[in-house]
Amino acid sequence: MLKDEAAELVKAFRQGDAQAFNRLVALYQGKVYNLAYSYVKDQEEARDLAQDIFVTVYRSLPGLKDPAKFSSWLYQTAINHCRNRYRRLQRRGFFETQSLDDEESPLQLASGESLEKNIEEQQTASILRAELAKMPEAEKEILILRDLQGLSYEEISETLQVPLGTVKSKLNRARLALKQRLRHLL
Amino acid sequence: MDCEHIRSLFTACQDREISPPDLLAFEAHLAACPHCAREWQDFRKTLRLLQEMRPLPVPSDLLPGIHEKLGQRRGKTRLQELLQRFFPPLPTTAASLAAAALAVMVLIKTHDVSGPETSVLAPSAPIARVEPLDAQEPSLTMPVSVGQPAGDDAGFLPYAAISRPPFPFLLKREATESDLLAAWHDQVAAMGIEGPLGGPSSAPDIVVKVHHLSPEGMDWLHRRIDREGRWQTRGDSRDRFLVLVDPGELSAFYELLQRQHLPFSVHSSPVFERDARKPLLVSVRP
Numbered sequence: 061m062l063k064d065e066a067a068e069l070v071k072a073f074r075q076g077d078a079q080a081f082n083r084l085v086a087l088y089q090g091k092v093y094n095l096a097y098s099y100v101k102d103q104e105e106a107r108d109l110a111q112d113i114f115v116t117v118y119r120s121l122p123g124l125k126d127p128a129k130f131s132s133w134l135y136q137t138a139i140n141h142c143r144n145r146y147r148r149l150q151r152r153g154f155f156e157t158q159s160l161d162d163e164e165s166p167l168q169l170a171s172g173e174s175l176e177k178n179i180e181e182q183q184t185a186s187i188l189r190a191e192l193a194k195m196p197e198a199e200k201e202i203l204i205l206r207d208l209q210g211l212s213y214e215e216i217s218e219t220l221q222v223p224l225g226t227v228k229s230k231l232n233r234a235r236l237a238l239k240q241r242l243r244h245l246l
Numbered sequence: 247m248d249c250e251h252i253r254s255l256f257t258a259c260q261d262r263e264i265s266p267p268d269l270l271a272f273e274a275h276l277a278a279c280p281h282c283a284r285e286w287q288d289f290r291k292t293l294r295l296l297q298e299m300r301p302l303p304v305p306s307d308l309l310p311g312i313h314e315k316l317g318q319r320r321g322k323t324r325l326q327e328l329l330q331r332f333f334p335p336l337p338t339t340a341a342s343l344a345a346a347a348l349a350v351m352v353l354i355k356t357h358d359v360s361g362p363e364t365s366v367l368a369p370s371a372p373i374a375r376v377e378p379l380d381a382q383e384p385s386l387t388m389p390v391s392v393g394q395p396a397g398d399d400a401g402f403l404p405y406a407a408i409s410r411p412p413f414p415f416l417l418k419r420e421a422t423e424s425d426l427l428a429a430w431h432d433q434v435a436a437m438g439i440e441g442p443l444g445g446p447s448s449a450p451d452i453v454v455k456v457h458h459l460s461p462e463g464m465d466w467l468h469r470r471i472d473r474e475g476r477w478q479t480r481g482d483s484r485d486r487f488l489v490l491v492d493p494g495e496l497s498a499f500y501e502l503l504q505r506q507h508l509p510f511s512v513h514s515s516p517v518f519e520r521d522a523r524k525p526l527l528v529s530v531r532p
Binding site: 103 | 253254256257258260261263285288289291292293295296297298299300301302304305307308309311312315316472473474475476477478479480492498
């Protein structure tokens with residue numbers, strides 16, 4: 061399991077295995093980069109943000125009490141970074157100059173897929189991301205963690221430090237709110 | 247079950263967290279209510295769209311960039327440069343004291359909702375003593391001085407200044423807000439100050455004052471804390487910003503200031519309905 065592997069790598073890192081950190085990055089870079097992107101909606105910024113998150117992880121890892129909690133701890137660190145960067149960029153008016161056209165990456169065409177289908181998917185993804193971005197922070201975060209990052213209720217509860225029941229009720233409200241926003245697409 | 251209740255079960259049903267009796271009632275309602283059935287279909291379609299979004303590919307230079315940043319931050323020259331630029335040099339005596347030990351003064355302001363300043367003892371200047379960081383943990387029953395806020399503190403309620411203890415005590419990883427509160431209540435009770443000092447409504451938030459710090463230094467510190475990524479920051483005023491710190495991480499926050507050799511003092515101010523899980527609101531001021 062990802063969590064078990066991460067815990068072993070954390071232990072190895074603490075015992076001086078320098079490569080263990082690289083393997084941790086390899087395990088989580090996709091999740092962290094995509095989490096960062098869902099906040100800043102810009103690939104350059106997302107890369108820089110993801111790098112800063114891992115730099116913090118590297119420096120703070122010796123202080124992590126329980127290696128088995130690495131995943132939640134990483135998400136907490138990442139969310140804090142993302143919130144701070146988002147607010148800083150917002151203050152600078154960064155999002156006002158962004159357009160929908162440059163949100164998505166260049167077309168990633170999997171073999172056997174039609175160009176039309178791919179373009180349609182990417183347009184849908186653009187609209188989804190744009191609507192997500194307009195949502196209140198608390199709703200947006202819980203949707204990102206659950207439906208984009210695939211975290212369990214328990215992991216979300218630990219990451220956001222809210223009770224499990226609150227996670228469930230907030231998630232339902234957030235999903236209903238997104239449905240309402242996407243009504244024209246459905 | 248009414249329609250509103252049915253909608254509150256959408257997520258539980260989708261994530262298979264619904265109890266069998268609720269599921270039966272849910273299905274029965276959808277079979278009889280076309281509106282809710284349509285809502286449920288839209289709900290599921292929304293989630294399908296969301297969950298089918300492809301993750302973006304990770305840039306190939308992500309890892310090399312991390313190592314590059316780690317390399318930069320290991321070098322001290324840049325840090326020394328920044329420190330020299332933003333922090334005015336301390337007077338020799340203060341500098342040597344700061345190097346030997348951090349001058350820390352914890353001023354804990356009391357909250358008295360019954361009326362301002364009625365139970366305050368004679369004003370006196372807050373006492374600050376230098377404590378070596380490796381000093382034996384001080385007793386928490388030591389005398390407390392009470393003072394009247396003045397100068398920068400004029401807007402605050404009267405405070406009780408614990409003259410000796412806190413830094414080694416708070417530096418302990420396990421020290422939490424409740425430890426701080428317990429110490430505070432003990433001290434205030436020992437002084438016989440009357441007023442609603444106990445209870446959940448009198449829990450303090452924290453004001454950290456970083457001395458000898460210019461406005462540029464505040465900017466720098468804000469960015470530094472921001473970059474640490476461990477806590478959320480709020481506000482971008484030049485003379486104040488806020489940090490949300492989990493109570494258990496208060497000592498880690500102090501450690502960060504200590505690593506930068508920043509002399510600071512810690513105050514607390516009242517906040518209402520503090521929940522143990524909520525982070526402390528730490529206001530940082532020069």
